[in-house]
Amino acid sequence: VGEIGLDYYWDKESRDLQKEWFVRQLALSKKAGLPVIIHSRDAGKDTFDIMKAEHAGSTGGVIHCFSNSREMARDYVNMGYFIGIGGVVTFKNARVMKEVAEYVPLEQILIETDCPYLAPAPNRGKRNSSLYLPYIIEEIARIKGVSKELVEEKTCENALKMYQIV
Template sequence: MIFETHAHYDDEAFDDDRDSLLKSLYSEGIEYVVNVGASITTTVKTLELMKQYPFVYGAVGVHPSETAELNEENFKWLGETALLPKVVAIGEIGLDYYWDTPERSIQKEWFSRQMELAKELKLPAIIHSRDAAADTLDMIQSADLKQTGGVIHCFSYGKEMAKSYLDMGFYLGIGGVVTFKNAKKLKEVVEYAPMEQLVLETDCPYLAPEPNRGKRNSSLNLIYVAQEIAKLKGISCEEVITITENNAKKMYGFPRFE
C-alpha cells in the first residue's frame, strides 16, 4: 500500500471534510500518513491528529519561514514533544530564501538547532530547501546528519545536487510536481536516482499532480505520482508503491511500531 510521507492535514483547507477524507484513505490504498509540523501551532495540531487516527504519525518542527517564533522555551517543548512514541521525524526544517523572511541568520540558527535535535534524538530530518541550495547543503554537511538521515522534501534541484544528498544516504521526496509537463529537471532526477532512495509525498493541500493540478491536493492523488515514476523508471506502478513503502518504513523506523 502507499505510504504518504509528508502531508499537512492540519491545514484549514481540510476543515470541512478532514474526518471523512482521512477515514477513506485506507480503502483507497493509503496505509500510513506522516503529518508534518511547520510551526508550533501546526505541530500541536499534528499531535491531535496522531491521537485521533491510528494510521497518522507525526513530525515535529518549525519551517524556516516560521522560525522567528522560536525561542528557548518553545524549542525545549519541541524537544520534549519529539519523544512521543508516534513522532517519527524532526521537520519540516531548513532554509527558504524565496521570501527571504525572517532574516537568513535566524533561519540558519534554528535550522542548525533543529538538526542537532534530530541527531540528539536519533530521528530523521525532513528538510525544506527553497532557493537555498548551496547553504542548505553546506549546513547539512557541517551538521553531519549521516547517522540520522532523512528526506529532502519536495526535491526541486538538479542531478548534481541530488547526487550530493543521495551519496549521504538521504531520500528524495517526490510529489505532484513530477507529473507537470514542464518539470524536466525533476523528471531527470527521478530517472537518475535509485528507486531505493525515493519516497512518495503530497505536501497536501499543495502541489496537486496532473490531472488535478491547481485543486486541493490529498493523499488520494499519490497514485498519479507513482504512475509517473513508474513511467520514468520503466517499471510497474505496483513496484513503485512497494519499494517506496519499504523506503518510507526504513526511513521512519517503522519496525518500532509494528
Template sequence: MIFDTHAHYDDEKFDEDRDGLLQELYSNGIGYIVNASADINSLDASIELSGKYDFVYAALGIHPHYADQINDEVIERIKKLCKNSKVVAIGEIGLDYYYDNSPRDIQKHWFERQIELAKELELPIIIHDRDAHEDTLNIIKKTNAQQVGGIFHCFTGSREMALDVLKHNLYIAVGGAVTFKNSRRIKEVVEAVPLDRLVIETDCPYLTPEPYRGKRNNSGYLIHIIEKIAEIKGVSSEEIEEATLINAKKVFKLV
C-alpha cells in the first residue's frame, strides 16, 4: 500500500476525470493521500475531497504565494475547519523566495503564525521552502516547530541541511525530482537520510517523475519514485513502500 503525502487533487487540471482517477488509484494500491491546500479557496475543496473519499485526508494552510491574502479571520477559519477529523496537518506553509509573489516579511510573519496554530491544534506541519533555506530553518528553530514535527515538502536543500532538518522532528519528502537525470543533490540527500525519516509525495498535478515528465502527475506514478529510492538505498522497492507508509502514518497520527 502506498501513501502520497502531498497532492493537489482539487486543482482544475483534474476537473474532467477526478472521480474516476481517484477510484482507480485506490483500486491500484494507493491507500492514503493527503490533499494539501494552497490558497483560501482550496481549504474547503480539500475538506470536500476528504469527506468524499475515505482514503483522502486534508492538510489546511496557506501557501507563501498567497501570504498577502492571510489575515486573522483566515487563521480563525482554518482553526474552525481543523475540527474536522479528516484534517491531519497544517500545510502547505512556508517561504518562497523564487517567485516572491508576496513580500518576504509578510511570508515570514504568516509562516510563523501558522506554525503557532499547528502547535495550538497539535497538528504536524507541511513545509514549503524554495530558495529560502536559511530563513525557513531559522523560523523552524525560533518557533520550536519540532514540538509538532511534520514534513519538509519537495526538499531541495543540501545533504548537510537535510541532516539539520532531521534534528527538528521533520521528515524529508521525496518527489518526482529524484528521477530526473541531473538531480544529483536530492539523490545525495536520499542516500544520507535514514529510511525511517523519508516519505514520498507527488505534488500532483506538478513535478511528474520520469518517464512521464511533462505530463500531468498523479499518485499512480509514485512507483517510479519508490523504485529510484530503492536503487539509491540498495534495497527492494517493497521495503521502500512499506517504510514510507509506516513513516507517513506516524507523522499524520494515522496508526
C-alpha cells in the first residue's frame, strides 16, 4: 500500500488531516496483509511515532527515500522495515545518508530511483531513471566494502521478499 505517509514540506493539507489518513491507510495495509511504501518529507518524528504505534510488527514495508538519521534507520530496521536508498547516497555532501548506508544491514536495504527526482551523481539535476540504479549500487558497495554483484543480488532478494513475491 503506497506511497503513503506524511509530507510537511508543502503544508497544503493540515497535518492533523494527513495523520488521520495515514493511520487509516496503515490499517488498510494490515487488513489486506500488504506491505507499505512510506513517504515522509520533513515529518520524520511524526511518521516514526505513527508507524511505531499503528504498524510495527505487522506487514512490513519500506521507508521510501529515507532521509533521516542513522538512529532512526536503526529503529525502523528493528521494527522490520526496509530502508530505501536512492541517488542521494552518491552526492558528495550526503554524509548522513552514507552513514545510514554503512549502518543498515544489506538484508534491509532496497534501492530506488524516486523518478523523476534525485538522480545520482554524475546525473544529478537530470531526470532520474532506473538506468541510473548501477550508480547507487556501486556507491553502496563502496561504502560497505563489498562487490557490486553482492549488493545487486541482495537488494533484488530484498525486493522480492518485501513485495511478498517469494
